[in-house]
Amino acid sequence: MIGWSLFVNPIQMGVHHVWLVLPLCAVLAVVYKTIRVEHLRHLPMAVLGLWAYMAGGFIVLGVAFWVLVEYFA
Amino acid sequence: MTKTRTPNPLTPFLAGLLGWLIPGAGHVYLGRTLRGVVICICINGLFWTGVAIGGTFTVEPLTQRWWFAAQMCTGASGLAGWFRQERTRTRIAGDLGMDPRDVVDPRAPDRYQPEYAQALLREDLAVSYPADNVARVYSGVAGMLNIMAVFDAVMLAAMGRLGEPPPPQKKPKNGAKAKAGEEPK
Numbered sequence: 001m002i003g004w005s006l007f008v009n010p011i012q013m014g015v016h017h018v019w020l021v022l023p024l025c026a027v028l029a030v031v032y033k034t035i036r037v038e039h040l041r042h043l044p045m046a047v048l049g050l051w052a053y054m055a056g057g058f059i060v061l062g063v064a065f066w067v068l069v070e071y072f073a
Numbered sequence: 074m075t076k077t078r079t080p081n082p083l084t085p086f087l088a089g090l091l092g093w094l095i096p097g098a099g100h101v102y103l104g105r106t107l108r109g110v111v112i113c114i115c116i117n118g119l120f121w122t123g124v125a126i127g128g129t130f131t132v133e134p135l136t137q138r139w140w141f142a143a144q145m146c147t148g149a150s151g152l153a154g155w156f157r158q159e160r161t162r163t164r165i166a167g168d169l170g171m172d173p174r175d176v177v178d179p180r181a182p183d184r185y186q187p188e189y190a191q192a193l194l195r196e197d198l199a200v201s202y203p204a205d206n207v208a209r210v211y212s213g214v215a216g217m218l219n220i221m222a223v224f225d226a227v228m229l230a231a232m233g234r235l236g237e238p239p240p241p242q243k244k245p246k247n248g249a250k251a252k253a254g255e256e257p258k
Contacts, residue, residue, distance in 0.1 A: 007121070009197045010128040010204045017203045024214060027115045031218045034111045035225045038238055 025054040085230040092223040094148040096215075099226030104236035112222050120150045120215035127200045127208025130193070132158045135176065136183045140209045146216030146223075154212070165192050 029050040030043075037046050084103075092099025097113030100106075124131045132154035134141045145151040159173075166173040169188055176189040185193070193199040200208060229235075 004197065007125050008129050010130075010200045010208070011126050013126070013204050013207065017207050020207055020211075024119070024211065027119045028214065028218065031112055031115050031222065034108050034115075035222060039241060040107055040237070 021058065022055060025058075026051050029054065084233075085227045088226040088230040089223050092226040093146070093219065096147060096150075096219045096222060099223060099230075103226060103229055103234075105229075107237075112219075116147060116215045116219050116222070117150050119218070120144070120147045120154070120212045123208045123211030123213075123215065124154055126211065127204050128198060129157050129161050130198055130200050131205075131208040131212055134158075136185070137209060140213045143213035143216040144209075146219050147212070148219065151212075151216060161198065165189065165196070165198075168192070 026047075029047045033043055033046040033050055034040075037043050088099040088102050090099075091102050095113065096116035097109035097111070100109035100112060102109075132141060132144050132151065134155065141155075144154060162176065163173045166176055166189065169192060171186070171189065176185050178184045178186055184190070190199065
């Protein structure tokens with residue numbers, strides 16, 4: 001290795017990379033709602049609602065899979 | 074304010090082309106400037122965050138074709154990522170005395186030739202789990218979001234809806250209607 005530089009060499013990631021799904025959901029919510037909302041002043045609340053909906057969905061899925069693995073596997 | 078005009082057959086094409094080339098530019102072209110700026114920041118930011126995580130080989134046309142197709146939907150950013158990867162691949166293959174198009178193992182199309190893979194490891198360019206997943210999902214999802222933005226820009230242009238819609242009208246108070254309007258006799 002000659003020297004590490006951003007945008008050229010990959011970042012070493014640990015086990016916590018799963019949390020990166022949250023900013024991904026946030027960007028997804030912002031772009032989707034920017035296109036969908038009729039008036040831009042409704043954008044922050046619409047984005048927050050969609051982001052919470054997606055994050056909540058992931059939490060429910062995670063708990064469901066954890067229960068499945070822990071008690072039924 | 075939204076202006077509805079007779080659709081110009083070139084406007085949807087231009088809006089789509091601009092929206093693909095620079096995410097959000099299609100919306101700016103249609104007079105939805107703030108929406109365009111938000112889309113541009115989000116999609117380009119997501120793509121380059123992916124490249125920052127995975128490095129040059131996040132964009133990989135030879136072994137990750139589906140992700141590559143999604144990444145190319147980000148327009149100029151995707152093309153820049155492809156150019157950087159192509160240049161690095163050509164340099165490394167040249168150093169090894171290989172043809173840059175023959176760096177993939179013919180027996181396993183999703184793997185590199187062993188000597189090329191070793192060279193990537195030596196230069197710390199090989200993307201491995203979990204960085205490869207995160208990087209390609211970020212940059213690929215950016216491309217898929219831009220498809221949605223381009224589609225929206227093309228549809229708005231085809232319908233002749235230019236500019237932001239007018240602000241919602243406030244409901245008149247109980248007494249206001251009686252004062253302003255006259256009851257027909």
